[in-house]
């Protein structure tokens with residue numbers, strides 16, 4: 001990691017910047033005196049603006065070090081800090097940072113903390129060269145976990161009775177995102193989609209393909225249409241070279257509504273991840289009356305000739 005220190009970062013609605021001694025009054029009013037904030041934290045509400053100022057001075061003293069990351073979260077529209085976010089510990093060997101955050105309850109549930117954490121995720125991967133960003137929460141505080149998920153961190157497990165906070169000993173849920181996850185999701189193809197279409201006819205009803213007895217669109221034909229959309233999407237994105245094709249490796253889909261003969265069916269495949277030769281999709285199918293199915297699908301890009309040689313062996 002190449003530490004950069006607490007540099008100012010911006011998002012659509014927020015400025016993340018260094019604490020300043022002048023923030024004491026607003027931080028006290030907006031967050032530090034709010035009894036709802038430290039319920040699952042290790043600190044208690046501050047009793048006075050002076051106590052808030054003393055804490056802020058201890059933080060600002062640490063800014064001399066480039067490995068000190070401690071931002072106040074300022075809502076642009078408000079022009080005041082409402083909380084803070086920062087690195088609670090880091091490890092240069094594993095190139096890992098752990099993040100913690102809190103904001104005043106008046107501003108909860110407006111997406112502010114998720115917005116701040118997403119910005120930090122970009123900063124640490126793009127600019128500091130971090131390999132792993134982790135965070136943890138008391139299992140009784142699930143909204144904090146939702147913030148982690150929204151910022152792209154993945155649930156890794158619960159360490160039972162492993163932490164201590166104002167509620168006593170607690171089970172701690174752990175989340176993390178790796179640099180490889182982050183850069184894979186940054187692929188320019190993420191979000192690209194292709195739609196394939198068909199009409200329910202003699203060849204694709206459950207009765208005609210043998211997957212059921214009724215004259216309605218067959219589930220395997222819906223799956224096939226989803227796969228066709230995904231194949232076409234891979235081709236349109238230029239992800240296959242000459243001699244290559246893609247093969248389906250997994251599909252997990254629900255068929256939730258029936259479509260009679262004559263119904264016009266579409267299936268759309270949208271790329272959600274590209275990891276080397278593995279491409280993942282969200283897939284959805286509809287008829288004139290709305291959605292009839294949805295799921296996820298994975299494909300692998302292969303060399304067609306080599307694949308067939310292996311298949312025949």
Ligand SMILES: CC(C)(COP(=O)(O)OP(=O)(O)OC[C@H]1O[C@@H](n2cnc3c(N)ncnc32)[C@H](O)[C@@H]1OP(=O)(O)O)[C@@H](O)C(=O)NCCC(=O)NCCS
Nearest residue numbers: 037101102103108109110111112113114137143144146147
């Ligand atoms: C946990 C905390 C940081 C969440 O911040 P926030 O800015 O409200 O989070 P967001 O608005 O980004 O919300 C993230 C998700 O949690 C949900 N959420 C947040 N607060 C909620 C609440 N009080 N009740 C129900 N859902 C809530 C949001 O609706 C959102 O879910 P969604 O995507 O399904 O809509 C904030 O509650 C807080 O500061 N708590 C006190 C300190 C703390 O616990 N810090 C974390 C220690 S690990």
